Amino acid sequence: MTAQPTSPAIQAEGITKRFGAKQALGGVDLEVPPGTVLGVLGPNGAGKTTMVRILSTLLRPDAGHARVAGRDVVADPEGVRRRLGLSGQYAAVDEKLTGRENLCLVARLYGMRRAAARRRAAELLADFRLDEAADRPSGTYSGGMRRRLDLAGALVARPPVVVLDEPTTGLDPRGRSDTWHSVRELVGAGTTVLLTTQYLEEADQLADSILVIDRGTAIARGPAADLKARVGGERLALTVPDPEARSQTFGILGSLGAHEPELDRRTGRFTVTTDYGAHTLEYALGCLRLAGIAVQDVELAPPTLDDVFLALTGGPSRGTAGVPVAAAVSAGSVPGPGAGEGQPWHG
Ligand SMILES: Nc1ncnc2c1ncn2[C@@H]1O[C@H](COP(=O)(O)OP(=O)(O)OP(=O)(O)O)[C@@H](O)[C@H]1O
Ligand SMILES: [Mg+2]
Structure with a gap:
């Protein structure tokens, strides 16, 4: 079901995307070996979210190819979605549902049985320190709590590949360190992670390798230490x-x-x-x-x-x-x- 151990968990080649006159991505390549973290860094408007949306099948590239867990994002979007957990830049939670209901809903969408869904939801609510607020509508949550709920949603189905678009933006220091801890745990369990961040320290802390993009172009890549040496x-x-x-x-x-x-x-x-x-x-x-x-x-x-x-x-x-x-x-x-x-x- 999953990609060959030696083939990258995420691979993109020559990804190009234009919005009208705006070239958001001008031919970006990337590769993430299984069980590692790629940190995608870049200033506002660099094209990070565009890349995330292409990899998670929410947007089609104009040119180039990308595979996630061995599935082509254009030819087999369903296959990609089944193997990918996504937490977008802006928390996507159903405000009328409670935190627990949100997570159970996601679990059920992934085909889990009711009891398993409830167990998984309870686990994640505890991991993300949402258990106290679990049973009130998520519309009453603070921004950081919504963010954490959205992150938990990305992990519900224990997907082999997780994509996190600025996972800690807007979190307080405790929320940030909790998130780092969760990412490390995921990776320890063999998950492949691509995360974008504005926090260079975050990439330094979490990423095995870093891709720096600016104005839709890759301008540097490699381990943090190599980039520093440059x-x-x-x-x-x-x-x-x-x-x-x-x-x-x-x-x-x-x-x-x-x-x-x-x-x-x-x-x-x-x-x-x-x-x-x-x-x-x-x-x-x-x-x-x-x-x-x-x-x-x-x-x-x-x-x-x-x-x-x-x-x-x-x-x-x-x-x-x-x-x-x-x-x-x-x-x-x-x-x-x-x-x-x-x-x-x-x-
Ligand atoms: N749907 C869209 N329509 C028009 N332009 C878009 C669209 N999505 C992105 N863009 C443009 O493409 C460029 C890259 O945007 P993108 O959201 O990928 O940047 P980003 O690196 O995620 O930035 P940020 O750090 O602010 O989240 C920007 O100039 C943006 O305005
Ligand atoms: Mg973005």
């Missing part, structure tokens, strides 16, 4: 509380790093990448002290996936991260992320 260097971060001192700080840090420093204007936090770690740190602090600039929260850390994304997409111009300090200093004010663009990239 950026190279360590990240020196420090906060300059005095706004008046930031222009001078930019000059000093700019002379040290391989790239222009970035500034989070709200916090006064500078970040610069350096290949000379502790030496750069010492030198920078010496220069700043001589200039009479007070600094706080100095940190030297290996590159994060945020840095990777910045390096790959050529910077924060699309509202995905910090703002180059040059712009901040010269403009006096810094535009926030563009309308409609979330900004969880920097936590």
Whole structure:
């Protein structure tokens, strides 16, 4: 019934999708070996949800092929749906039904008998900390609770492949860590997971491999460690509380790093990448002290996936991260992320 152990659980080749004049996907390939997690990262509008909808047979690609658990998404959508659990970007729960009823309904749709459906629902309600609210209409649930109910729905039939579109967006830290725990359990039991996320830390935590897409195109792929290595260097971060001192700080840090420093204007936090770690740190602090600039929260850390994304997409111009300090200093004010663009990239 399932794919050969050696063949990928999810495989897509040259997936292209256009909405009118908008090219949402311009020929994306991906492959997820069985029992592993692929994290699909990208800014708003990158094409993540479009890819998820194609893989889960909700949308037909204009070109390209995709197979899920050995079934072609276009030729055998039924076969794909039977083997796939989906939790979409926006929780899809029936608000009039209780949490328990929602899960039982899904279980029955998957062909489970009534008693088995009730057992499975009770299990998932407990796993997702919904047992107390299980018997009231899900329309009364908070956003995070709906999200958790929707996730539970994706797991009802213990499908071999699970696709989660931004599973933790809108969850509180506890909800997020519960979700991570569930994903790890699933994978431990042999499930293959594709998840999209805006949280680079999440991909770093969960994914065996990461695919970065931007404007419908794959711009990088590989294990988190490889992506980090591509950026190279360590990240020196420090906060300059005095706004008046930031222009001078930019000059000093700019002379040290391989790239222009970035500034989070709200916090006064500078970040610069350096290949000379502790030496750069010492030198920078010496220069700043001589200039009479007070600094706080100095940190030297290996590159994060945020840095990777910045390096790959050529910077924060699309509202995905910090703002180059040059712009901040010269403009006096810094535009926030563009309308409609979330900004969880920097936590
Ligand atoms: N049904 C549609 N009709 C028209 N344009 C669409 C449709 N669905 C997606 N798009 C466009 O395709 C592009 C990719 O959208 P998609 O939803 O896949 O992005 P995403 O990476 O999931 O973004 P987000 O992080 O905001 O969820 C966007 O420019 C979007 O406006
Ligand atoms: Mg999306």
